[in-house]
Amino acid sequence: MAFATSDQGGRRAGPGRDTAVTPVKIVIAGGFGAGKTTFVGTVSEIVPLTTEAVMTAVAERVDDVRGVPGKQTTTVAMDFGRVTLDSDLVLYLFGTPGQTRFWFMWDDLCRGAIGAIVLVDTRRLADSFSAVDYFEDFGLPYIIGVNCFDGKLVHEVSDIREALSVPPDVPVVTLDARDREPVKAALIRLVQQSVSFRTRVGADSKPVSSGIG
Amino acid sequence: MGSEGEASPFVRPYAVTGGRTQSHSQLAMEALVTTTARGWNVMHTLVPEYEKVCRLCSEFKSVAEIAALLRMPLGVTGVIVGDLAESGLVSVQQPDSPDGQPDLALLERVLIGLRNL
Numbered sequence: 670m671a672f673a674t675s676d677q678g679g680r681r682a683g684p685g686r687d688t689a690v691t692p693v694k695i696v697i698a699g700g701f702g703a704g705k706t707t708f709v710g711t712v713s714e715i716v717p718l719t720t721e722a723v724m725t726a727v728a729e730r731v732d733d734v735r736g737v738p739g740k741q742t743t744t745v746a747m748d749f750g751r752v753t754l755d756s757d758l759v760l761y762l763f764g765t766p767g768q769t770r771f772w773f774m775w776d777d778l779c780r781g782a783i784g785a786i787v788l789v790d791t792r793r794l795a796d797s798f799s800a801v802d803y804f805e806d807f808g809l810p811y812i813i814g815v816n817c818f819d820g821k822l823v824h825e826v827s828d829i830r831e832a833l834s835v836p837p838d839v840p841v842v843t844l845d846a847r848d849r850e851p852v853k854a855a856l857i858r859l860v861q862q863s864v865s866f867r868t869r870v871g872a873d874s875k876p877v878s879s880g881i882g
Numbered sequence: 883m884g885s886e887g888e889a890s891p892f893v894r895p896y897a898v899t900g901g902r903t904q905s906h907s908q909l910a911m912e913a914l915v916t917t918t919a920r921g922w923n924v925m926h927t928l929v930p931e932y933e934k935v936c937r938l939c940s941e942f943k944s945v946a947e948i949a950a951l952l953r954m955p956l957g958v959t960g961v962i963v964g965d966l967a968e969s970g971l972v973s974v975q976q977p978d979s980p981d982g983q984p985d986l987a988l989l990e991r992v993l994i995g996l997r998n999l
Contacts, residue, residue, distance in 0.1 A: 690942055691978050692912040693992055712999070718950035720911070722957060744955075749946055754995025761912045761944060781910055781979040783992065809983075857996050864989050 693754075694761040695859060696778050696809075699788030700796020704816040704846035705764035706748045708788060711852045713750025713762065721746050722774060745774050765800070775803060784810035784863040786855055788846065791815060791824050794832050801833055810866040813841040814855045899961040909960045911946040914975040915939045921971030928971075935962055939972055 697705045710717045722745045748764040763782075766774050779785070787800045797813075804811040815829055824832075826841050835841065840858055844851035917925070917939040925936035934952055943951070949959040966972040978988055 689975055690914055691988065692910070692914050692944060692975065693977065693984055693988065694912045718947060720946045720950040721955055723955045747946075749950075751944075751947070752999070754992060754999075758991055758995055759914070759944075760992065760995070761946065763911070763946070777911060781912075781977045781982065781984070783984055783989065853996060853999055857993060860989055860993050860996065863983075864986060864993070867983065867986055867989065 690757050690759055692759055692761060694763055694778075694782050695856065696763050696765060696782050696785035697788065698765040698785050698797075698800040698804075698811075699814075699816075700790060700793055700800075702793070703788040703790045703796065704818075705788055708786070708814075708816075708846040708852055709748055709750040709762045709764055711847060711849055712752055712856070714753060715751050717748045717750045717764075719746050719748050747774070747778070772803070776807075779804075779807050779809050782809060784812070784859045784866075786812055786814045786859055789813055789815045789829065789833070790818070791829060794829065797833060801835060805836075810859070810863040812839060812855065812859045812862050814846075815841065815843045816846050817843050818845075899958050899965075902958075902961045909945050909963060909974065910977050911949075911956060912944050912977055913963075914942045914944055915948060915963050915967075915972050916942045916975075917972050918970060921966065924971065932962055932966060932971075935959075935966060936971060942975070 697708055699705050706717055745766045747766055750762045752760040752762065754760050763778050765778060785800075785804050787797050787804070789797045801811070801813075813829070813833065813835055815826065826843065830841050840862055842851075842855050842858055844855050846852060915935070917936045921936045922940070925933045928936065931952070931954070935948055938948060938951060945959055945963055946956065948954075948963065949956045952959070954962075963972060963974065967974045978984065984992070
């Protein structure tokens with residue numbers, strides 16, 4: 670297409686490309702230090718970026734002028750990466766904000782997501798409880814990824830499953846977040862889980878009530 | 883403008899959007915933004931934040947990438963992209979998940995893509 674962009678040299682502007690590219694996303698959750706950013710960086714084609722959302726603490730009383738001195742804003746940071754899967758398909762991996770009190774961000778993250786991988790550091794299992802609970806409540810397909818630091822699995826997978834009270838149909842995989850192949854395998858396992866989740870929902874002929882959002 | 887060197891880089895974007903932090907169009911953070919021919923031609927007339935978005939999106943970028951690369955909060959970025967889209971200066975590809983989650987055909991394409999990585 671011949672759009673004159675004068676001083677832009679050979680650089681092509683958007684209009685030349687009319688192929689629609691579909692974005693999809695996967696959520697990478699887990700406690701602080703569980704390896705989320707490492708996991709994202711292992712498969713991302715870009716250096717993981719950090720995006721920030723600013724929230725005003727307790728959104729009510731925003732219009733209260735007297736509230737200015739006491740106004741509290743918090744910045745919620747999320748790391749994310751990108752993986753081009755095909756010429757018309759791009760996958761984004763979003764790490765959840767570390768602090769689980771920012772549930773409002775999790776809703777935005779999970780809406781429309783393929784699913785989530787809950788990364789578990791076996792030395793701090795309890796850090797993963799809230800993420801598991803959240804995805805169960807949200808109805809988002811998820812798997813557990815046990816990050817084996819130094820290649821060592823400290824606990825048996827069955828013990829981890831029991832400790833986290835994960836339903837039997839939720840896969841628990843082990844991986845090293847620094848290794849590309851196991852990270853890829855975990856992503857594939859999650860998408861398969863999402864497929865079976867969708868199939869099951871379809872078979873039950875129970876519509877997914879996502880509401881208006 | 884800019885007399886306070888230590889001012890938060892977040893202040894100006896909020897001023898530009900008139901304090902709005904939510905777009906009308908509920909953009910997903912992974913929605914893909916591409917500058918249109920019209921956007922490319924008129925971007926030099928826009929306020930800097932809007933122009934930067936147009937310039938950045940000569941190749942598609944997600945809303946999250948725009949926010950990260952231009953160091954703007956997500957909400958403000960959504961407002962700017964929403965404004966640009968309403969004026970036809972960028973096109974936006976929202977995720978293909980009408981009932982809240984990707985359908986089976988899309989999941990199959992993702993599986994194939996991941997296996998080919």
